[in-house]
Amino acid sequence: GIFIGERGAGSGMHVDQCLWSNVGRNWCGFKLFALWPWSDRHAILDEAGKGAIFHPPLTEKEVGFLSRARTVCLIAPGDVWVFSGGQPHTALCVGDGVNISAY
8 A cells, every 4th residue: 555644644553464575665754663573463452452553752651562562663765664464563654744655
């Protein structure tokens, strides 16, 4: 899919229905992306809630959830990344301007 959004727009925490690998490409703007380990795929969704989006300022509980993530990264214009949709993940547009990415 193609994702277009301003600061604060995002994709809530979820696991894709198909367990395929995703290849992402970011054209403009910045995106924060978090990916939790396979072993935490049920617990983190139960605890944080499906669809959870972590907006700053973060609560202590949200910081705890993010500290359990396997990867938290800032995706910049031109970046390409690969991840398994079968692992819990979430994304949040950050910075000024529009973010455009696809995966």
